Amino acid sequence: AQSVTQPDIHITVSEGASLELRCNYSYGATPYLFWYVQSPGQGLQLLLKYFSGDTLVQGIKGFEAEFKRSQSSFNLRKPSVHWSDAAEYFCAVGALWGNKLVFGAGTILRVKS
Amino acid sequence: SQTIHQWPATLVQPVGSPLSLECTVEGTSNPNLYWYRQAAGRGLQLLFYSVGIGQISSEVPQNLSASRPQDRQFILSSKKLLLSDSGFYLCAWGRLYRQRDVNTEAFFGQGTRLTVV
Numbered sequence: 681a682q683s684v685t686q687p688d689i690h691i692t693v694s695e696g697a698s699l700e701l702r703c704n705y706s707y708g709a710t711p712y713l714f715w716y717v718q719s720p721g722q723g724l725q726l727l728l729k730y731f732s733g734d735t736l737v738q739g740i741k742g743f744e745a746e747f748k749r750s751q752s753s754f755n756l757r758k759p760s761v762h763w764s765d766a767a768e769y770f771c772a773v774g775a776l777w778g779n780k781l782v783f784g785a786g787t788i789l790r791v792k793s
Numbered sequence: 794s795q796t797i798h799q800w801p802a803t804l805v806q807p808v809g810s811p812l813s814l815e816c817t818v819e820g821t822s823n824p825n826l827y828w829y830r831q832a833a834g835r836g837l838q839l840l841f842y843s844v845g846i847g848q849i850s851s852e853v854p855q856n857l858s859a860s861r862p863q864d865r866q867f868i869l870s871s872k873k874l875l876l877s878d879s880g881f882y883l884c885a886w887g888r889l890y891r892q893r894d895v896n897t898e899a900f901f902g903q904g905t906r907l908t909v910v
Contacts, residue, residue: 686836714898714899716901721881721906722903722904723799723883723901723902723903723904724883724885724901725901726898726899726900729898770836770837772837772899774887774899780839780842780852781827781839781885781887781899782839783829783836783837783839784836785836786836
């Protein structure tokens, strides 16, 4: 069965600083990988996804993520964080044939001015 | 375009009362449908998923059940709520996972905040 680990529960960065949120997955084959963002009390919005091809994926709002098979990782990055990026971020893995989408525990991002 | 509706947005129910949360999808057919629960600090827990009418897979044994009476309708129910059922419930739909399908992803509703008192 697939699983996702987000080792950082909370991260605080200064506005304008760079950001990296970590995600490690466990799955027996090449997975679908996703990053979602959730504002308080809201549903989830897709930031980006990886399914094949180029291992560096560009998403919305200036985010990108890099798939590293050797490390089973799919870390999310942004070169310069804005105060509006404060939210909870979820990494997810989808099985090709299992029809399930499994999420990590989430990382809460705080942005200080 | 596809949309997903989930209601109610908030719900306060007494312990032992029944529950029915409804989720409907528009603009697509034969979607995968999912119910997740989000408890504070515990991420998103997959509760149920469905690949077709009447087909329900349960991920976690618990006090809840799910049904899919129509292709684009997914219902989360309980006969008797427990305090531990409190949380934020999210419905999602996804396209079928096909061989490297570029359109594979999941779309979420706005969630239902359930408080059991």
